[in-house]
Amino acid sequence: MDSPTDLFEDSAPPIHTFAPSDLPRVHPQARAGCPAPAFRPPGFPLIHHLLQPGGGTRRIGPPLNTNLSSHRQLEDRHLEEDEGERDGQVEPGMDGEDEGVIEGEDSLLGVKKRHNDVTLTAEWSQDILKVKRMKLEGRERGGEAEEGGKRREGGRQGRRREREELKEQLEEARERLQALQEKVWRAFGEKHLAEEEKKRKRRNGHSGVGEGDLAIMEEEDITDEMYDEEDIDSGEIEKESFSLLSASPFDSFHKRKEDLQKDKGGRMERGGGGLRLEGMIEGSGLWFDCGGLVRGDWDGAIEDEGEEGGQKFAQALKLELGSAVARVIDRVLRLYTEMTDFTPSSPNATISFLPSDSGGDGGKEGGVWMGLLTRGRVGEMRGKEEKTGGQDREKGKQKMNSVGPLPPGPPHRSEPSDLPIPLAVQKSPDTRKTYPLLGPPLSAHLNPPHPNLSLHHPSLPRPPPLSHPPILTPPSQTKDPSSSSFHPSSSSSTSSSTSFPVPPPPPPPPLPLPLLHYSMQQLFSRSLHHPQLSHLPPSRKDYLSSDPFLEFSSHPSFPPLPLLGHLDPSLGRHAHGGRERDRGMRGDGGIRGGGGMDGGELYLTAGGTQEGLSPCHLKKAKLMFFYTRYPSSNTLKTYFPDVKFNRCVTSQMIKWFSNFREFFYIQMERFARQAVREALTRDGASRLGRESQLRVGRDTELFRILNMHYNKSNIYQVPERFIEVSEVALREFYSAIWTGRDSDPCWKKGIYKIICKLDSPLPDAFRLPGCPVG
DNA sequence: TGCAAACCTG
DNA sequence: CAGGTTTGCA
Incomplete structure (x- = not known):
C-alpha cells in the first residue's frame, strides 16, 4: 500500500511550491457579489501585460513583493490568487502561459480594435460634447426650470417646451452616455472612465441635474462599489504593484481615488516601498495621465460654469473638451505606437533578475526574489545571497x-x-x-x-x-x-x-546577463504562438514554480521575429535566414542539434516553433534534468513549446536525457x-x-x-x-x-x-x- | 519483433 | 554529445 511510488506520488508536490491553482479561485468581483459586466474587457489589454505586476501572470510574485507594502508582502499568496483569478477571468481553466498567449492575441486584436476605436473615440468626443452641452444647458436652464420654474410661475411657454426637449435630450444623453461608457470601457478600461463619469455626474448631481442623471449615478455607484470592492481586494495590489511604473493608468486611477481624500501629487511616493524600477518604461506617465487631464479640464470647465450665456460657455466647453479629447486620442494613439515600437533592448529595460538562494526546489522555502535589479546590482545581491546561502x-x-x-x-x-x-x-x-x-x-x-x-x-x-x-x-x-x-x-x-x-x-x-522582466518577456512571448501551450495536460498545470523569469539572454528564438530588428539587426537576419532554411534547405530529417548547432542556428517555422534544437534547448533540457531524469516524450513536447517535434528531434532529446x-x-x-x-x-x-x-x-x-x-x-x-x-x-x-x-x-x-x-x-x-x- | 534504455566508443 | 550496439521487456 505505502509503496514508495505511492508515497512519492502523494507527495510529488514537495517541489511544487505554491500553485495558485491550489487556492480557491474566487474572483474579486465574485466576492463583491457583482458579476462583471458582459462587455467588460479584461482591462488594458495592450498595456496590460506591462502593467500587470506579473505581466499578466501570477508567477511574478516575488519581484512584486519588492514593491509591495509590508502587509502586501504578507499576502503575496492572496496576490497570486488574485492574479490567478484574473487569469481565470480571462480564460477560465487556462494557466498563465495560455492566458498570456490568449491575452496577447487579445491585445493584438485590441490594437486593431482600438484603431477603430479612434474613430469611435472621435465619435465619442462629439457625443460627449453634445452630452456635456446638454447637461450644462440642463443645469443652467433646467435647474432654473425646476426650481425657478416653480418660483417664476407662469414662465414662458417656450421655456416649458425647452424643458420638455431638455428632458428628452437628457434621456437621450443618458442612453448615449451609457453607450459611450461601454465604448470607453472597451477602449480604455472601464475603471478609468467610471471614475471620470462618476465624478462628472456627481458634480452635475450637486448642481441639481435631472432624474436621469440620478439614475445614472445610482448605476455608477453600484459600479463604483464594485470597483471599490475590487480595489480593496485586488485593486490594492494593482495599485501597489503598478507603482513599478512611474504612472500607470491604474496608478492615476487609484491616485485619483485617493485624491478625493488628500491632495494629488506625490504620485511617485507609492513606489518608495521597495525596489523601484526606475525608468523601466520611460514615458509611461505620458500615456496615462490623460484621465487626470481630462478630468482636470472638465473640472476647470465646471468651475467656470457661470451664469453667463450657456451658448458662450458651451462654445468654450466645446473647445476645451474638443482639445482635451483630442489630446486623449493623441495619447492613446501614442500609447499604441509606443507599444508597437516598444524596444526592450533599451538600457533601461535591461533588467536582471536573480532569485535569492531560496533553497532550490522551486523556492518553496520562501526565497526572497531580487527582482528588478539592474545589472550593477546583480553581483551585489549575489553576494548577499552567498551570505544568506549558508543558512539555507x-x-x-x-x-x-x-x-x-x-x-x-x-x-x-x-x-x-x-x-x-x-x-x-x-x-x-x-x-x-x-x-x-x-x-x-x-x-x-x-x-x-x-x-x-x-x-x-x-x-x-x-x-x-x-x-x-x-x-x-x-x-x-x-x-x-x-x-x-x-x-x-x-x-x-x-x-x-x-x-x-x-x-x-x-x-x-x-553572470549578470541582461534578463528581461517577466512582463516584458510576456510582451514578447505573446507575440509568439505556442500552440502546444494550450494543450498542456491539466494535471501539469497545477504545478507552478517560483521561477517566474526566463532567461532570454541566449535564447535564439526569443524575442519573436517582429521584434528582433529592434533588438539586434543581426538577430533579425539570423532568424530570417532560419526561415529560408526552413523553407527548403533543411528537411525534417536534417536536424542535428547539440554541437552541430553550436552556432545557435535557428530553424524557425512560421508558427514560431523551431525545427532544430539549439544550444539553448540543450541548456534547458539540462536544467530540466534537475527535476526529471526520465522525461516522457510528451513531457518534452510540453516543455519545449518552441520546438517543432518530429521523430528525430524527439529521439535526440531523449538521447540527451539518456x-x-x-x-x-x-x-x-x-x-x-x-x-x-x-x-x-x-x-x-x-x-x-x-x-x-x-x-x-x-x-x-x-x-x-x-x-x-x-x-x-x-x-x-x-x-x-x-x-x-x-x-x-x-x-x-x-x-x-x-x-x-x-x-x-x-x-x-x-x-x-x-x-x-x-x-x-x-x-x-x-x-x-x-x-x-x- | 519493436522499442526504449543502457552501454560503448569516438 | 552522438552514433552504434546490446539488452531487456512487452
Missing part, C-alpha cells in the same frame, strides 16, 4: 540528513551495528521495508509546513539508526562552500584524496565507490566521514560536478529535490557496491528503478521558451 545550506543539510539512510559501513569493519544491511533490496520497490528503521526520521523535527511539502520524501530511504546525532557538516564547510568544495574523500582520509582531482574553484556566480542520466549515474557510482574505498580504509571512528561522503550537499564536490554539468553557467538554483535524489542515488550505489551486488551485470537496474520514481513535476517556467532562471 544549513537547512538543506538538516534535510539531507533526513534524506536517506546511511548505508551500512564496511562489512568487515568492527561496527556490528551498521554492518551490511543493504540500502535497498533491488527486488523490493519499497525501500522503506528494506531499510532498518529503528527510530524516527532525523528530520522529524523539521515539521514540514505542509504535508505535501514534506521535506522528507516518503519514498526516500529513511535514515538508519545512528548511534550519534545527525552529522552536520562542520561550519567551515557550510559557510564557505567556495573554499571547501567538499571533496568526498577530504573529510577524514588522506589516503584517497588523490582519487579525484582537486576541484577547480566553484563556478562563478551567475546522456544526462549516464553522466549522473557515472558520477554516482564513482563517488559511491570512492566512499566505499574510504570506508574500507578508515578506522571505526570515522563514520562521520562516511556520512559526509554519502551526502550531496551544495558544498560537496559531487554537487559541484553535477552543477557544472547540468547548470554550467550556474544561473539556475539547483532544486533541493535534485540534491535529495542525488543523495538517494549515491547511497543506493554505495549500498550496492558495499554489498557486492555490483558483481551482478545488471546491478544498476534496481537503482535506476528507484531513481526513475523520484522524478518531480517541472516548474511551469519550463513551459515557456527560453531557459528558466531560478
Whole structure:
C-alpha cells in the first residue's frame, strides 16, 4: 500500500511550491457579489501585460513583493490568487502561459480594435460634447426650470417646451452616455472612465441635474462599489504593484481615488516601498495621465460654469473638451505606437533578475526574489545571497540528513551495528521495508509546513539508526562552500584524496546577463504562438514554480521575429535566414542539434516553433534534468513549446536525457565507490566521514560536478529535490557496491528503478521558451 | 519483433 | 554529445 511510488506520488508536490491553482479561485468581483459586466474587457489589454505586476501572470510574485507594502508582502499568496483569478477571468481553466498567449492575441486584436476605436473615440468626443452641452444647458436652464420654474410661475411657454426637449435630450444623453461608457470601457478600461463619469455626474448631481442623471449615478455607484470592492481586494495590489511604473493608468486611477481624500501629487511616493524600477518604461506617465487631464479640464470647465450665456460657455466647453479629447486620442494613439515600437533592448529595460538562494526546489522555502535589479546590482545581491546561502545550506543539510539512510559501513569493519544491511533490496520497490528503521526520521523535527511539502520524501530511504546525532557538516564547510568544495574523500582520509582531482574553484556566480522582466518577456512571448501551450495536460498545470523569469539572454528564438530588428539587426537576419532554411534547405530529417548547432542556428517555422534544437534547448533540457531524469516524450513536447517535434528531434532529446542520466549515474557510482574505498580504509571512528561522503550537499564536490554539468553557467538554483535524489542515488550505489551486488551485470537496474520514481513535476517556467532562471 | 534504455566508443 | 550496439521487456 505505502509503496514508495505511492508515497512519492502523494507527495510529488514537495517541489511544487505554491500553485495558485491550489487556492480557491474566487474572483474579486465574485466576492463583491457583482458579476462583471458582459462587455467588460479584461482591462488594458495592450498595456496590460506591462502593467500587470506579473505581466499578466501570477508567477511574478516575488519581484512584486519588492514593491509591495509590508502587509502586501504578507499576502503575496492572496496576490497570486488574485492574479490567478484574473487569469481565470480571462480564460477560465487556462494557466498563465495560455492566458498570456490568449491575452496577447487579445491585445493584438485590441490594437486593431482600438484603431477603430479612434474613430469611435472621435465619435465619442462629439457625443460627449453634445452630452456635456446638454447637461450644462440642463443645469443652467433646467435647474432654473425646476426650481425657478416653480418660483417664476407662469414662465414662458417656450421655456416649458425647452424643458420638455431638455428632458428628452437628457434621456437621450443618458442612453448615449451609457453607450459611450461601454465604448470607453472597451477602449480604455472601464475603471478609468467610471471614475471620470462618476465624478462628472456627481458634480452635475450637486448642481441639481435631472432624474436621469440620478439614475445614472445610482448605476455608477453600484459600479463604483464594485470597483471599490475590487480595489480593496485586488485593486490594492494593482495599485501597489503598478507603482513599478512611474504612472500607470491604474496608478492615476487609484491616485485619483485617493485624491478625493488628500491632495494629488506625490504620485511617485507609492513606489518608495521597495525596489523601484526606475525608468523601466520611460514615458509611461505620458500615456496615462490623460484621465487626470481630462478630468482636470472638465473640472476647470465646471468651475467656470457661470451664469453667463450657456451658448458662450458651451462654445468654450466645446473647445476645451474638443482639445482635451483630442489630446486623449493623441495619447492613446501614442500609447499604441509606443507599444508597437516598444524596444526592450533599451538600457533601461535591461533588467536582471536573480532569485535569492531560496533553497532550490522551486523556492518553496520562501526565497526572497531580487527582482528588478539592474545589472550593477546583480553581483551585489549575489553576494548577499552567498551570505544568506549558508543558512539555507544549513537547512538543506538538516534535510539531507533526513534524506536517506546511511548505508551500512564496511562489512568487515568492527561496527556490528551498521554492518551490511543493504540500502535497498533491488527486488523490493519499497525501500522503506528494506531499510532498518529503528527510530524516527532525523528530520522529524523539521515539521514540514505542509504535508505535501514534506521535506522528507516518503519514498526516500529513511535514515538508519545512528548511534550519534545527525552529522552536520562542520561550519567551515557550510559557510564557505567556495573554499571547501567538499571533496568526498577530504573529510577524514588522506589516503584517497588523490582519487579525484582537486576541484577547480566553484563556478562563478551567475553572470549578470541582461534578463528581461517577466512582463516584458510576456510582451514578447505573446507575440509568439505556442500552440502546444494550450494543450498542456491539466494535471501539469497545477504545478507552478517560483521561477517566474526566463532567461532570454541566449535564447535564439526569443524575442519573436517582429521584434528582433529592434533588438539586434543581426538577430533579425539570423532568424530570417532560419526561415529560408526552413523553407527548403533543411528537411525534417536534417536536424542535428547539440554541437552541430553550436552556432545557435535557428530553424524557425512560421508558427514560431523551431525545427532544430539549439544550444539553448540543450541548456534547458539540462536544467530540466534537475527535476526529471526520465522525461516522457510528451513531457518534452510540453516543455519545449518552441520546438517543432518530429521523430528525430524527439529521439535526440531523449538521447540527451539518456546522456544526462549516464553522466549522473557515472558520477554516482564513482563517488559511491570512492566512499566505499574510504570506508574500507578508515578506522571505526570515522563514520562521520562516511556520512559526509554519502551526502550531496551544495558544498560537496559531487554537487559541484553535477552543477557544472547540468547548470554550467550556474544561473539556475539547483532544486533541493535534485540534491535529495542525488543523495538517494549515491547511497543506493554505495549500498550496492558495499554489498557486492555490483558483481551482478545488471546491478544498476534496481537503482535506476528507484531513481526513475523520484522524478518531480517541472516548474511551469519550463513551459515557456527560453531557459528558466531560478 | 519493436522499442526504449543502457552501454560503448569516438 | 552522438552514433552504434546490446539488452531487456512487452
